[in-house]
Amino acid sequence: MKIGIMGTGYVGLVHGAVLAGNGFQVTCMDVDADKIKRLTDGITPLYEPGLDELLERGIREGTLSFTTSAKEVIQSSDVIFIAVGTPAKDDGSANLAYVHEVAQAIGKYANGYKVVVSKSTVPVGTNRTIARYLDGALKSRHAPFRLDVASNPEFLRQGKAVGDSRSPSRVVIGTESEQAKRMLQAVYETHIREDVPFLYTNLETAEMIKYASNSFLAVKISFVNELALLSEKVGADIGDIAAGMGLDERISPHFLQAGPGYGGSCFPKDTQALVDIGRRNGEELHIVRAAMTANEKQKSRMVAKIAEQLSFDGTLKGKTIAVWGLSFKPETDDIRDAPSYAVINGLLSRGAAVKAYCPQGMKQAQRQWTELNGLVTYCESEADCAQNADAIVLMTEWEQFREISWDILAKSMRGNAFFDLRNMFAEHPRVRRLFRYYPVGSSELAYTLEEAK
Numbered sequence: 069m070k071i072g073i074m075g076t077g078y079v080g081l082v083h084g085a086v087l088a089g090n091g092f093q094v095t096c097m098d099v100d101a102d103k104i105k106r107l108t109d110g111i112t113p114l115y116e117p118g119l120d121e122l123l124e125r126g127i128r129e130g131t132l133s134f135t136t137s138a139k140e141v142i143q144s145s146d147v148i149f150i151a152v153g154t155p156a157k158d159d160g161s162a163n164l165a166y167v168h169e170v171a172q173a174i175g176k177y178a179n180g181y182k183v184v185v186s187k188s189t190v191p192v193g194t195n196r197t198i199a200r201y202l203d204g205a206l207k208s209r210h211a212p213f214r215l216d217v218a219s220n221p222e223f224l225r226q227g228k229a230v231g232d233s234r235s236p237s238r239v240v241i242g243t244e245s246e247q248a249k250r251m252l253q254a255v256y257e258t259h260i261r262e263d264v265p266f267l268y269t270n271l272e273t274a275e276m277i278k279y280a281s282n283s284f285l286a287v288k289i290s291f292v293n294e295l296a297l298l299s300e301k302v303g304a305d306i307g308d309i310a311a312g313m314g315l316d317e318r319i320s321p322h323f324l325q326a327g328p329g330y331g332g333s334c335f336p337k338d339t340q341a342l343v344d345i346g347r348r349n350g351e352e353l354h355i356v357r358a359a360m361t362a363n364e365k366q367k368s369r370m371v372a373k374i375a376e377q378l379s380f381d382g383t384l385k386g387k388t389i390a391v392w393g394l395s396f397k398p399e400t401d402d403i404r405d406a407p408s409y410a411v412i413n414g415l416l417s418r419g420a421a422v423k424a425y426c427p428q429g430m431k432q433a434q435r436q437w438t439e440l441n442g443l444v445t446y447c448e449s450e451a452d453c454a455q456n457a458d459a460i461v462l463m464t465e466w467e468q469f470r471e472i473s474w475d476i477l478a479k480s481m482r483g484n485a486f487f488d489l490r491n492m493f494a495e496h497p498r499v500r501r502l503f504r505y506y507p508v509g510s511s512e513l514a515y516t517l518e519e520a521k
């Protein structure tokens with residue numbers, strides 16, 4: 069069975085590379101010619117642990133190839149995965165232009181039976197529309213074959229994408245075709261753990277499972293973030309509250325980590341899209357909307373808290389702030405909708421000078437946040453970033469921050485405030501002794517400041 073993948077973003081590349089490593093002949097296609105050239109030369113266009121090795125192996129063994137030709141990949145594949153982006157439009161709805169481009173190409177070039185599988189996250193009804201469109205396109209060409217459509221949402225997490233692809237929590241296959249179902253089973257059974265549950269649904273249900281899952285997780289994070297803000301006021305500790313809640317297996321301890329708000333390429337856009345789907349169908353999704361509002365509040369409250377602690381009047385003029393971590397989470401260079409963007413803008417608008425360091429996200433920041441170039445000083449290391457700063461703001465919990473020589477770093481700073489927006493060092497005695505340490509969701513100010521200077 070030959071596999072075609074349309075779109076070489078996180079999902080397309082990881083899925084393609086994993087399948088190529090499991091005996092499938094995989095061709096990945098993208099409209100971005102520069103990206104395809106780099107991939108063909110063995111250069112990975114994004115940072116995702118374990119992906120380089122898989123791509124290199126696939127290319128070396130001849131199971132993985134890249135092209136800009138939609139015709140080539142469509143005609144040579146039995147199963148075509150659509151993995152193009154579905155970003156949010158200004159009104160919150162999902163932009164389906166790239167998905168439609170792919171569907172049109174398939175309708176035009178398909179030369180025999182194929183299964184067309186949507187891995188992109190698409191609003192309910194999209195796959196049914198694609199199926200109807202393809203039927204019509206084949207009829208108008210008098211093509212003597214049919215195409216089956218399936219919705220197969222992707223649940224991988226960035227930073228853990230390779231492991232998640234091999235060991236997913238579940239495989240959801242939405243299709244009404246037995247043949248498509250059997251072919252997708254065969255694709256997955258080669259490389260995933262034996263005990264992974266398969267769920268078979270219709271197209272609409274599979275589409276909704278994806279939005280429901282992401283939105284539920286976003287609600288969970290916003291819930292804990294609101295409680296974190298309250299905890300700071302009433303003298304409670306959000307870490308202990310989350311632990312206490314998480315012990316109830318009906319709640320589970322996952323996704324109860326308070327922080328500066330959720331970000332990334334999925335939760336912000338998928339919550340917006342689900343609310344939009346609700347609106348179009350006459351159902352207001354109050355809970356998801358509230359989670360989105362709370363998430364915006366969380367980011368601005370982080371800025372307000374920093375300003376309140378560093379000045380009497382809320383302005384940050386004359387203050388230099390070191391921001392550690394730009395990517396929306398560790399182990400990725402992805403800065404899409406990262407909370408660091410809102411926090412940096414908030415600090416700048418209050419007059420602070422901002423220095424920033426991120427192990428992987430700086431190139432993307434300079435490329436995508438062009439309006440910040442010249443306003444933010446990008447640094448070589450976390451130590452370089454903290455030098456002469458009044459405060460550190462830890463935005464992303466990169467493991468390498470645990471290796472820092474805290475005494476040397478504290479001495480190099482002008483001030484000694486440490487806003488740990490991920491509570492990464494909440495249990496670290498040295499950090500808590502050397503700095504005025506401000507975690508999220510705890511009013512406990514157990515500072516026994518040493519003579520750090």
Ligand SMILES: NC(=O)c1ccc[n+]([C@@H]2O[C@H](COP(=O)([O-])OP(=O)(O)OC[C@H]3O[C@@H](n4cnc5c(N)ncnc54)[C@H](O)[C@@H]3O)[C@@H](O)[C@H]2O)c1
Nearest residue numbers: 075076077078079098099100152153154166169188189222
């Ligand atoms: N990033 C994730 O962790 C993740 C996880 C699960 C699901 N998803 C969903 O998967 C989809 C892809 O997300 P992503 O982050 O991998 O995307 P991405 O934005 O990183 O990459 C999309 C790629 O598609 C290419 N493209 C655009 N139009 C094309 C066309 N007509 N033909 C071929 N390629 C085309 C773009 O050039 C780009 O390289 C989205 O719907 C997203 O919501 C993403």
Ligand SMILES: O=c1ccn([C@@H]2O[C@H](COP(=O)(O)OP(=O)(O)O[C@H]3O[C@H](CO)[C@@H](O)[C@H](O)[C@H]3O)[C@@H](O)[C@H]2O)c(=O)[nH]1
Nearest residue numbers: 222223224225226289323324325327330331332334396397
């Ligand atoms: O307890 C938590 C857990 C996460 N986050 C934040 O939530 C965001 C998303 O985190 P995560 O879910 O780990 O990252 P993604 O790679 O965006 O993965 C989500 O989005 C993907 C794209 O749809 C889905 O496939 C995954 O299942 C889903 O977890 C990040 O900003 C995290 O910092 C928190 O603040 N607290």
